[in-house]
Amino acid sequence: MDPYADSSDDLERPATVETGAHGEVLYRVHGEPVAELPADLYIPPDALEVFLDSFEGPLDLLLYLIRRQNLDILSIPIAEITRQYMGYIEVMQALRLELAGEYLVMAALLAEIKSRMLLPRPKEAEADEDADPRMALIRQLQEYEQFKIAAERVDALPRMDRDVFAAGASVEALEGPPPPGPTLDELMEALAAVMHRASLMAHHHVSTEQLSVRERMSNILDSLHPERFTDFVTLLLVAEGRQGVVVSFLAVLELTKAGLVEWGQSEPYSPIRLRRRGAPVGDEGGEPA
Amino acid sequence: MSEPTGSDVQMPAGTVDDEQLRAVELAVEAVLFAAAEPVAPRDLKAACEDLGEIDQALLERALGRLQEHYSDRAIELVRSAGGYRFRVRSRFSATVQAAQPERPARLSRALLETLAIIAYRQPVTRAEIEAVRGVAVSTGIMRTLQEREWVRVVGHKEVPGRPALYATTRSFLDDLGLQRLEELPPLDQIRDLADVASDAGLSLSSPDAKEDAGPGTNQGLDFDGGDADPEPAPPTHSL
Amino acid sequence: MSEPTGSDVQMPAGTVDDEQLRAVELAVEAVLFAAAEPVAPRDLKAACEDLGEIDQALLERALGRLQEHYSDRAIELVRSAGGYRFRVRSRFSATVQAAQPERPARLSRALLETLAIIAYRQPVTRAEIEAVRGVAVSTGIMRTLQEREWVRVVGHKEVPGRPALYATTRSFLDDLGLQRLEELPPLDQIRDLADVASDAGLSLSSPDAKEDAGPGTNQGLDFDGGDADPEPAPPTHSL
Numbered sequence: 001m002d003p004y005a006d007s008s009d010d011l012e013r014p015a016t017v018e019t020g021a022h023g024e025v026l027y028r029v030h031g032e033p034v035a036e037l038p039a040d041l042y043i044p045p046d047a048l049e050v051f052l053d054s055f056e057g058p059l060d061l062l063l064y065l066i067r068r069q070n071l072d073i074l075s076i077p078i079a080e081i082t083r084q085y086m087g088y089i090e091v092m093q094a095l096r097l098e099l100a101g102e103y104l105v106m107a108a109l110l111a112e113i114k115s116r117m118l119l120p121r122p123k124e125a126e127a128d129e130d131a132d133p134r135m136a137l138i139r140q141l142q143e144y145e146q147f148k149i150a151a152e153r154v155d156a157l158p159r160m161d162r163d164v165f166a167a168g169a170s171v172e173a174l175e176g177p178p179p180p181g182p183t184l185d186e187l188m189e190a191l192a193a194v195m196h197r198a199s200l201m202a203h204h205h206v207s208t209e210q211l212s213v214r215e216r217m218s219n220i221l222d223s224l225h226p227e228r229f230t231d232f233v234t235l236l237l238v239a240e241g242r243q244g245v246v247v248s249f250l251a252v253l254e255l256t257k258a259g260l261v262e263w264g265q266s267e268p269y270s271p272i273r274l275r276r277r278g279a280p281v282g283d284e285g286g287e288p289a
Numbered sequence: 290m291s292e293p294t295g296s297d298v299q300m301p302a303g304t305v306d307d308e309q310l311r312a313v314e315l316a317v318e319a320v321l322f323a324a325a326e327p328v329a330p331r332d333l334k335a336a337c338e339d340l341g342e343i344d345q346a347l348l349e350r351a352l353g354r355l356q357e358h359y360s361d362r363a364i365e366l367v368r369s370a371g372g373y374r375f376r377v378r379s380r381f382s383a384t385v386q387a388a389q390p391e392r393p394a395r396l397s398r399a400l401l402e403t404l405a406i407i408a409y410r411q412p413v414t415r416a417e418i419e420a421v422r423g424v425a426v427s428t429g430i431m432r433t434l435q436e437r438e439w440v441r442v443v444g445h446k447e448v449p450g451r452p453a454l455y456a457t458t459r460s461f462l463d464d465l466g467l468q469r470l471e472e473l474p475p476l477d478q479i480r481d482l483a484d485v486a487s488d489a490g491l492s493l494s495s496p497d498a499k500e501d502a503g504p505g506t507n508q509g510l511d512f513d514g515g516d517a518d519p520e521p522a523p524p525t526h527s528l
Numbered sequence: 529m530s531e532p533t534g535s536d537v538q539m540p541a542g543t544v545d546d547e548q549l550r551a552v553e554l555a556v557e558a559v560l561f562a563a564a565e566p567v568a569p570r571d572l573k574a575a576c577e578d579l580g581e582i583d584q585a586l587l588e589r590a591l592g593r594l595q596e597h598y599s600d601r602a603i604e605l606v607r608s609a610g611g612y613r614f615r616v617r618s619r620f621s622a623t624v625q626a627a628q629p630e631r632p633a634r635l636s637r638a639l640l641e642t643l644a645i646i647a648y649r650q651p652v653t654r655a656e657i658e659a660v661r662g663v664a665v666s667t668g669i670m671r672t673l674q675e676r677e678w679v680r681v682v683g684h685k686e687v688p689g690r691p692a693l694y695a696t697t698r699s700f701l702d703d704l705g706l707q708r709l710e711e712l713p714p715l716d717q718i719r720d721l722a723d724v725a726s727d728a729g730l731s732l733s734s735p736d737a738k739e740d741a742g743p744g745t746n747q748g749l750d751f752d753g754g755d756a757d758p759e760p761a762p763p764t765h766s767l
Contacts, residue, residue: 056638057663074719102663142718143660150648151640153713158618160703161425162632165624167322167603167614168428169364169375169561170436171385181464182396182404182439188474190401191409194422211409215470218411218456222443259447260412260454277447319602319620320627328627336627363558381558388559388567388575399675416630424676425632429564452630
């Protein structure tokens with residue numbers, strides 16, 4: 001499995017990248033598509049593409065740069081890696097991709113390490129681990145890689161509901177005090193919590209009007225038979241008045257849109273009929289027991 | 290109880306190879322135990338595709354053998370309108386209950402969220418519920434909702450795998466004291482509830498819920514067919 | 529027919545009457561199938577209250593018989609952190625998946641890395657997770673992990689701001705079919721820093737320093753003086 005194939009929750013999606021019709025990534029600078037990337041940056045376009053969605057952060061990018069050259073973390077040629085890292089950052093900035101701040105912090109750190117390594121080291125400091133400015137970074141990289149690998153291993157463990165399945169049986173109504181029912185408040189609070197989590201509220205208005213359509217959808221679906229056609233007109237109950245008819249009509253349209261019902265007409269001008277798509281739920285259909 | 294037959298039927302020797310029958314029996318057993326609701330015969334057959342040609346008679350014989358196998362156990366194979374399922378025999382109800390003595394005084398939040406989404410989005414598949422919640426919905430929850438008769442399967446979506454479509458029931462409305470679904474508060478009112486809570490620094494969901502309360506942030510639970518999470522949304526969202 | 533007799537176990541006559549054993553076996557079977565989660569041994573015992581005095585040995589014999597009974601079926605009795613549960617044998621996973629092909633969404637790498645750090649480093653603060661990953665951990669991820677009941681807050685670190693300390697839960701282990709945290713795959717070793725220096729040819733320390741990368745340095749850099757290895761379960765790991 002390609003560890004970089006997954007998408008990240010954390011990275012900002014750069015506004016300047018679009019996905020083309022064939023799934024390829026298009027880069028734009030100042031509105032102009034970029035056909036070729038700057039040459040001497042050691043950045044194959046596919047790597048850039050990978051970068052766009054898959055790095056989990058600067059440590060991940062550094063690991064990638066190191067591993068790509070089959071280097072050991074313990075012996076990073078800091079100058080070279082720094083150069084490559086900066087190359088990526090520059091391209092990102094040139095493309096005006098929004099970079100998480102951590103990437104820039106790392107760039108600063110690398111630059112600092114590089115400059116410190118150019119300076120002569122005082123002799124007495126040699127015994128000290130900290131004397132090598134790369135140490136802290138190497139340590140961090142090792143540690144990150146350790147958990148990155150652990151994450152892959154944990155993901156590979158057989159997981160309930162994905163790889164293994166619990167075996168259960170249903171239970172009919174139990175004796176004793178009845179279980180608590182949902183209260184409207186609880187239900188609303190629960191829904192509010194989901195909406196909250198999903199930040200869904202953006203532009204959403206589902207009115208009671210639509211809710212009645214939803215309810216009607218369930219009812220109609222339930223009343224339709226998968227094998228017999230039902231006359232469409234019988235679904236529109238005149239007794240419900242104009243609004244009821246409209247609701248039923250919308251419900252049927254929604255069901256059609258969702259591909260849940262199919263239409264039939266034996267000949268022009270004969271009654272329009274419809275049935276539930278697919279085979280029966282049970283062999284005899286009808287009400288659930 | 291209800292039907293299966295089969296096992297007592299005399300088969301002409303060599304009609305069905307015994308190994309295949311045994312394989313079908315176990316495959317069906319696996320599927321039934323893993324399912325959250327009754328499984329229709331055609332779905333059972335589909336699950337056995339790899340085992341060769343499975344006709345109705347073979348399936349019934351396998352079901353018959355299963356029923357036979359469980360005839361002296363604590364569970365039984367039963368058939369209802371929706372298909373087959375395993376059920377704990379009613380004489381063990383008290384036992385089952387004794388194992389969960391402190392019946393929770395409240396319904397779990399995962400269950401309530403699932404129920405609320407079904408109420409507002411019905412008919413809806415489990416994958417769609419998961420897309421909205423952002424986390425998996427356990428088989429146990431789906432089973433519980435159906436056992437309590439708040440939710441039922443009203444059909445199957447005609448996409449690969451024919452996932453069940455869930456809707457709320459009459460008794461769900463009864464338990465809430467409602468006549469019609471549309472008496473549920475409209476969603477924007479609920480949004481206000483969420484907003485108020487977050488403005489007040491309360492958290493409806495988790496301790497740090499308020500951090501991304503921001504309306505207008507994208508990726509929302511999208512009742513119109515978008516993704517509710519980073520993963521691809523199910524193929525045909527409606528409405 | 530199918531019923532295992534338990535005759536393989538030599539019991540002093542009259543110690544446990546066979547009928548009681550059989551009754552316990554079926555009661556346990558009923559409870560396990562009815563439960564959505566693994567059932568702890570004490571809850572199994574509680575369910576058998578009406579069947580007379582149930583000691584640990586008797587319960588274990590009943591469980592043994594169940595295991596035996598299902599040994600050639602599509603399901604098996606397994607034990608994980610939370611207790612016992614029946615589950616479909618893994619060789620039938622593909623069959624079950626074919627019958628319910630709504631695959632659960634893949635977990636993002638960000639979420640998995642966060643989860644791994646919590647699992648191996650617990651109890652751990654969000655800042656500590658961020659220090660390892662080198663990036664901010666989104667609120668959404670922490671919430672999803674808690675919503676899924678894989679992670680929970682077990683306390684607060686006594687430093688300014690009292691940040692929450694996160695740990696994995698019993699359901700996390702149950703979902704992975706593990707009994708204990710130590711059963712997680714071990715972390716790769718990190719080579720000693722002295723090693724780093726000499727490998728890099730910098731001779732920061734004496735050449736033979738690399739030899740003591742040995743046994744003492746097991747997994748894990750030691751961050752806050754706590755154990756980095758997976759083993760110590762957080763003290764508060766109750767349910």
